Amino acid sequence: xxxxxxxxxxxxxxxESKPADSPIEIYxxxxxxxxxxxxCELHPEAQCGIGPPTxxxxxxxxxxxxxxxxxxxxxxEKRMAHIIKQNRPIEKKLIPKAEALELFAAKGxxxxxxxxxxxxxxxxxxxxxxxxxxxxLGPHLPSTGKIKAIKLxxxxxxxxxxxxxxxxxxxxxxxxFFTQEExxxxxxxxxxxxxxxxxxxxxxxxxxxxxxxxxxxxxxxHPKGGFIRKNIEDFWRDQHLAGGYDLVYSPHxxxxxxxxxxxxxxxxxxxxxxxxxxxxxxxxxxxMNCPFHITIYNSKLRSYRELPLRFAELGTVYRFxxxxxxxxxxxxxxxxQDDAHLFCRLDQIDAEIVRVLDFVTSMxxxxxxxxxxxxxxxxxxxxxxTDEQWEIATAALKRSLDERxxxxxxxxxxxxxxxxxxxxxxxxxxxRAWQCSTIQVDFHNPNRFKMEYIxxxxxxxxxxxxxxxLLGSLERFFGVMIEHYAGAFPLWLAPTQVVVxxxxxxxxxxxxxxxxxxxxxxxxxxxxxxSERMGYKIREAQSQKxxxxxxxxxxxxxxxxxxxxxxxxxxAGDLGSSTGLDAWxxxxxRLSAERAVTEGEVPAPxxxxxxxxxxxxxxxx
RNA sequence: GCCGAUGUAGCUCAGUGGUAGAGCAGCUGAUUCGUAAUCAGCAGGUCGUGGGUUCAAGUCCCACCGUCGGCUCCA
Numbered sequence: 001x002x003x004x005x006x007x008x009x010x011x012x013x014x015x016e017s018k019p020a021d022s023p024i025e026i027y028x029x030x031x032x033x034x035x036x037x038x039x040c041e042l043h044p045e046a047q048c049g050i051g052p053p054t055x056x057x058x059x060x061x062x063x064x065x066x067x068x069x070x071x072x073x074x075x076x077e078k079r080m081a082h083i084i085k086q087n088r089p090i091e092k093k094l095i096p097k098a099e100a101l102e103l104f105a106a107k108g109x110x111x112x113x114x115x116x117x118x119x120x121x122x123x124x125x126x127x128x129x130x131x132x133x134x135x136x137l138g139p140h141l142p143s144t145g146k147i148k149a150i151k152l153x154x155x156x157x158x159x160x161x162x163x164x165x166x167x168x169x170x171x172x173x174x175x176x177f178f179t180q181e182e183x184x185x186x187x188x189x190x191x192x193x194x195x196x197x198x199x200x201x202x203x204x205x206x207x208x209x210x211x212x213x214x215x216x217x218x219x220x221x222h223p224k225g226g227f228i229r230k231n232i233e234d235f236w237r238d239q240h241l242a243g244g245y246d247l248v249y250s251p252h253x254x255x256x257x258x259x260x261x262x263x264x265x266x267x268x269x270x271x272x273x274x275x276x277x278x279x280x281x282x283x284x285x286x287x288m289n290c291p292f293h294i295t296i297y298n299s300k301l302r303s304y305r306e307l308p309l310r311f312a313e314l315g316t317v318y319r320f321x322x323x324x325x326x327x328x329x330x331x332x333x334x335x336x337q338d339d340a341h342l343f344c345r346l347d348q349i350d351a352e353i354v355r356v357l358d359f360v361t362s363m364x365x366x367x368x369x370x371x372x373x374x375x376x377x378x379x380x381x382x383x384x385x386t387d388e389q390w391e392i393a394t395a396a397l398k399r400s401l402d403e404r405x406x407x408x409x410x411x412x413x414x415x416x417x418x419x420x421x422x423x424x425x426x427x428x429x430x431x432r433a434w435q436c437s438t439i440q441v442d443f444h445n446p447n448r449f450k451m452e453y454i455x456x457x458x459x460x461x462x463x464x465x466x467x468x469x470l471l472g473s474l475e476r477f478f479g480v481m482i483e484h485y486a487g488a489f490p491l492w493l494a495p496t497q498v499v500v501x502x503x504x505x506x507x508x509x510x511x512x513x514x515x516x517x518x519x520x521x522x523x524x525x526x527x528x529x530x531s532e533r534m535g536y537k538i539r540e541a542q543s544q545k546x547x548x549x550x551x552x553x554x555x556x557x558x559x560x561x562x563x564x565x566x567x568x569x570x571x572a573g574d575l576g577s578s579t580g581l582d583a584w585x586x587x588x589x590r591l592s593a594e595r596a597v598t599e600g601e602v603p604a605p606x607x608x609x610x611x612x613x614x615x616x617x618x619x620x621x
Numbered sequence: 622g623c624c625g626a627u628g629u630a631g632c633u634c635a636g637u638g639g640u641a642g643a644g645c646a647g648c649u650g651a652u653u654c655g656u657a658a659u660c661a662g663c664a665g666g667u668c669g670u671g672g673g674u675u676c677a678a679g680u681c682c683c684a685c686c687g688u689c690g691g692c693u694c695c696a
Contacts, residue, residue, distance in 0.1 A: 052694065059691095067625055112696085119696060126696085136696045156691035157624020168624045171691065199689095203632075212669080212687055322622050324692080504653040531652075532659080539657035553655050566655075574656050 021053075021139065024178070028053035030090060030141040031150050031176040032060045037132035038079035039172070042072075047111050048134065049160060049169050056186070057175025061158050063111060067170050068155040076172070077152050087145030088130045092138060100124035103133065111160065149183035150176035153190075193430055198482035199328040205487050205544060208329065208478075217326045217333030219475050224495040229474055231493050233314060235366070235595070236338055236471070243359055245310040245340060250292030252316060256282040261448055262291045263384055267417035271319045289315035290442075290467055293341040294449045297463075302453040307463060308344035308352055314474065315339045329479030330434075336474045342466040343451070349464050353400035353439060356468050357422075360437045363470045364426055367481060368490065368597035371427040372437075374406050377414035384417055384444045393441035394420040418444035419467075428484040436472035436480065441465075488545040488570060492595040497524045497588060499541040500565075503534050503553030510557035514550060514565060514581060521585045523592070538568065545570055548588065551577075 021029065032051035039046050039062055051060030068076075095103065097120055104112040112135050116124055120135070127136045129144060141147065152174040160166035177183040194200075202208045207225030214220065221229060237247060256275050259265045264272065268287060275282040286292070293311040302309070316336045325331055344352050364370065376397055379390045397420055401408050408422070415421055424437035442465040445451070452460040471477040481489070491497055498518055502511035508529055518525040526546075528537045534551065541549050551566040555578050558564075566577035567584060 050694095050696075052696095054694070115696060124696085134696075138696085154690065155625080157626095158692050159623070162692065162694090168692095170625080173691080210688095216687075323687090324622060324624095326688095501656085502653095503655050506653070533652090533654055534656070535654085536658055537656095542657050549656075551656060555655085568656055577655080 025053040026139055027141060027147070027178065028058040028176055029136075029138075030144075031147055031174065032058040033090070033127065033129055033132070033134055033136070033140065034080050034083060034144055034147060034150070035060045035076070035152070035172060035174060036062075036134060037083055037129045038076045040132055042075060042079055045108065047109055049111055050115075051134075057153065057173060059171050059173045061160070061169040061171045063160070063167060063169050067157075068172060073152050073155060073172065080150060080152075083129070084144050084147050084150075086130070087143050089143045090140045091128050092140075093126045093128055093133070095124050095126055097122050097124050100126065100135070104135070107133070147176060148178060149180040150174060151183060151187065189430060193432075193483075196430070196483045196486045197328075198330070198479040201482050201487040202329070207482070210328075215333075216323060217321060217331070219329060219332060219334070225478065227495045228489060228493050229478065232367075232471075232474065232477075236314070236363075239359075239363065240312045240340070243310075245312040248293060248296055248311045248313050250286075250289060250296075250313060250315060252318075253283045253285050254291065256284045258291045258295070259284045262288075262294075262445060263417065263448060264288065264291075267382060267384065271321075273318060273320055285318045286315075287317050287319045289313055289317060289337060289339045290341055290445060290465075291449075294445055294451065294465070297343055297451060298449060302343075302463075304345065304453050304455045304461075307453060308342050308348055310340055310342045312338075312340035329475045329482075332473075332475050335476065337469050338471045338474065338477075339467070339469050342468070343446075343453075343463045344466070345453075345455075345461070346464050349396050349441065349466065350400055350403075352466055353396060353422075353441075354403055356439050356466065357400055357404050357406065360424060360439070360468075360470050364424075364437070366595060366597075367471075367477075368484065369426040369428070373425040373427070373433050374401060374408035375411040375414075375423045375425070376401070376408050377411040377416075377421050377423060379420065380413045380415050380417065382417060383415065385419070389443045390415075390420060393443060396441060397422050397439070416440055416467075418442045421467075426480065428480060429486075430483070432483075434476070434480045436469075436477055438467075438469050438472065440467040442467055486545075488547075490595065490597040491547050491588065492592045494545070494547050495524065496526045496544070496546050497592065498526070498548040498550055499537070499546045500525060500527045500550045500552065501534055501537045501541070502529070503551065505531070507552050507554070507557040510562065511552050513562045514552055517562065517581065518550075518585060521589055523585065523588055542570060548584075550581075550584075 029052065032053065035058070036048050036051055039060070040048065043062075043064055045065065047063035049061030049063065051058065097116065100116055100120070101113050104116065116135055124135060125137055126133050127138055127140050128134075152172060155170055155172045158169050158171040160169055175183070175186060177186060202225070205224060206222050207228070208222055209220045210216070210218065211220060240247065253276060256265065259272075264287060265284075272287050273285045275284050277283075292315075293313070296311060297309065314336050316334060318334045321331060321333050326333070342352050342356070361370075364372070376394065378394055379387070383390070398408070401422065411423070414423075419440050419442040421438050421440040423435055425433040425435045426437070427433055446462050446465050451463050451465070453463050455461045489495075500511045500515045500518070502508050511527055511529070515525050515527040528541070530537070538549055538551075547570055549568040549570075551568060552564075553566070556564040556566060563581045564578050565581045565584065567575040567579055569575055
């Protein structure tokens with residue numbers, strides 16, 4: 001993106017230079033001012049809050065009597081266009097504090113006065129845009145005419161300074177770009193995201209639902225979603241067994257004493273449900289799986305020879321989430337973690353972390369994700385353990401990331417109560433990041449649970465523990481997958497892989513034989529034998545995102561060997577008529593077994609294999 | 622939880638105080654069709670739930686429930 005701003009004035013009120021904003025941030029910051037100017041001119045009673053640029057645009061908070069309506073936003077947009085056309089200069093003003101306070105008070109901007117009192121020095125830096133003035137460090141564009149493409153997106157509630165109890169404000173979100181083309185692209189991307197919304201696709205493809213009768217944040221997996229989950233789980237288990245893990249299972253509730261020992265009742269209370277009374281003893285619905293795996297570890301005396309021990313479980317946990325944050329499959333109250341706990345000696349943790357990193361990346365790749373953002377989260381305010389332990393653990397995580405050449409950012413204070421963690425946010429096809437994988441070091445629980453192993457020296461030692469989830473939770477991962485693939489799952493996951501469509505009733509028998517051959521080859525096939533037109537059946541198979549449609553009509557049904565079909569692929573369309581069924585069966589079986597994830601799965605048409613006719617090999621991957 | 626919006630058939634939605642509607646999906650029948658919607662008929666609703674106002678409430682008022690968008694991000 002090219003910037004219309006050549007030399008931004010980055011200096012603050014005392015002449016110091018502030019960290020440089022990127023050109024688009026400056027542009028959007030000025031866009032936010034433009035919004036505020038328009039709002040103030042249309043609603044003179046409005047008080048301005050803050051208005052920063054954001055990742056994808058900007059917002060501005062206003063204290064107004066009446067919330068904004070879509071119509072009033074249109075009016076604001078119109079006013080903004082007017083101000084752009086006027087090409088008002090945006091000018092920096094340095095004003096003595098007392099005078100600034102008077103100026104803003106005269107404009108009825110009590111919130112700005114509050115900010116000035118809190119943040120400004122003796123000299124207050126402001127930017128003007130005609131009569132509109134804002135307390136602001138800038139920098140800004142030289143004039144409003146530089147803003148070429150801007151759009152208001154929504155309005156919503158927010159709280160002054162984001163604090164509960166503070167006055168409720170109205171936030172207007174918008175975005176702006178250097179060119180109209182970029183804005184159009186962005187708006188198109190929003191539409192595309194809507195089209196891929198997993199809640200909508202979940203209903204349309206009959207994958208899952210959430211029912212009022214069962215409760216918010218609790219997922220009902222329908223047969224098709226359940227089938228995909230089964231495939232994911234089977235693959236996951238196979239990979240874990242091959243990767244040196246043991247599979248374990250644990251119950252959904254446990255005596256509250258277990259959670260007292262682990263410290264969950266102390267540190268994690270806010271996310272836990274109320275205890276359940278069972279014959280006078282309190283039981284707790286599990287928010288995590290770790291105490292169970294630890295208890296399995298502790299069930300007998302362990303030797304250093306056994307370590308590292310790796311216990312894996314698809315464990316369903318329940319966590320309290322405030323009603324307002326629930327969101328489809330992505331934020332729920334009951335979910336199944338693809339969890340594992342590794343128990344090892346202190347000198348083994350680097351190798352184990354690296355091993356997990358390799359496992360994560362290969363697992364994500366298998367599902368079509370190979371781009372991610374990596375974060376290392378450090379000690380939070382309310383944490384267990386000594387600074388020294390945290391330092392050792394954090395350093396181990398960073399070392400392993402360095403060893404694998406994975407770039408990361410530090411997320412200060414975002415670790416769990418028992419240790420620091422690596423979070424991996426996967427990027428989907430629309431470039432959105434989703435928090436799924438996590439790797440956490442834990443010195444806390446081995447101590448709490450008095451875990452031991454007998455070392456070479458014959459003495460008891462305390463193991464170190466790693467928590468990790470690769471996919472995160474099956475619910476969230478499924479939601480991300482739905483959006484990533486827009487519901488068009490890779491062949492190996494698709495509930496139905498092929499729909500056989502007879503052109504007319506006359507070919508029903510032949511179509512049945514084709515379906516049987518596919519079924520015998522282990523391909524998930526559905527014969528659409530309804531009394532409908534072919535176009536109707538194709539349309540339905542398309543909207544259900546079935547990878548392949550095998551169309552059989554008069555021409556195909558003439559083949560006594562039942563080896564001729566016409567093939568249509570959900571994204572490539574018609575792949576030609578009268579091609580060889582056996583070759584397709586072979587191809588689909590192979591792509592499915594290979595768990596191919598890209599549309600490279602689309603093979604070129606081939607003639608049917610008939611004795612003297614040579615098999616074409618072109619186009620076969 | 623808080624702010625705002627919203628809740629009518631399985632889905633998408635119309636219905637601004639006076640007899641609950643459409644399209645799609647479903648069911649029945651006719652049709653047998655060459656790459657994204659064949660035709661006809663039938664059925665489908667305690668208008669989120671509970672109160673209230675009114676001669677009369679899907680519609681107005683109140684409460685509750687659910688859903689959607691937002692609630693860290695320097696002036």
